[in-house]
Amino acid sequence: MALQKTLSLLLLLLVTLLGLGLVQPSFGQSMYQQFLRQHVDTKNRGGTSFYCNKMMQIRGMTRPRCKQFNTFIHENIWDINNICKNPNIQCKNGKMNCHADVMRVTDCKLTSRSRRNCRYQGWGSSRPVVIACDDKTLMPVYFDG
DSSP, X not given: OHHHHHXXXXXXXXXXXXXXXXXXXXXXXXXXXXXXXXXXXXXXXXXXXXXXXXHHHHTTOSSSSOOSEEEEEOSOHHHHHHGGGSOOBOOTTXXXXXXXXXXXXXXXXXXXXXXXXXXXXXXXXXXXXXXXXXXXXXXXXXXXX
């Protein structure tokens, strides 16, 4: 009887710990997924206004308002994720969870907007980028510059 109680308690403890382990990463994962949606395009080179106009709409950054400025990174996902292993630097908000590297990007700047239409100017380059990473998961979660 005592053995059965002990096993039941251990099983309950294991399920509880497993549940906690699954809940915590999902928060970081959703921020990571948002980062990917807003800033990562590994399939295209971008670099044009046509690209920006298309991608900003497809990725949902023209509703309910036109986003003023956005950057898409055109590197493989491993290189993007590995930026979190670079030395920490200070973010614009003062926190120390940012990391920098040089990457191929397309910058999109809002040039005009009407009720249902956002227009962007786009240009491609290789330049330094700064990305904030989640301290626990070491995954990119915010494009800082």
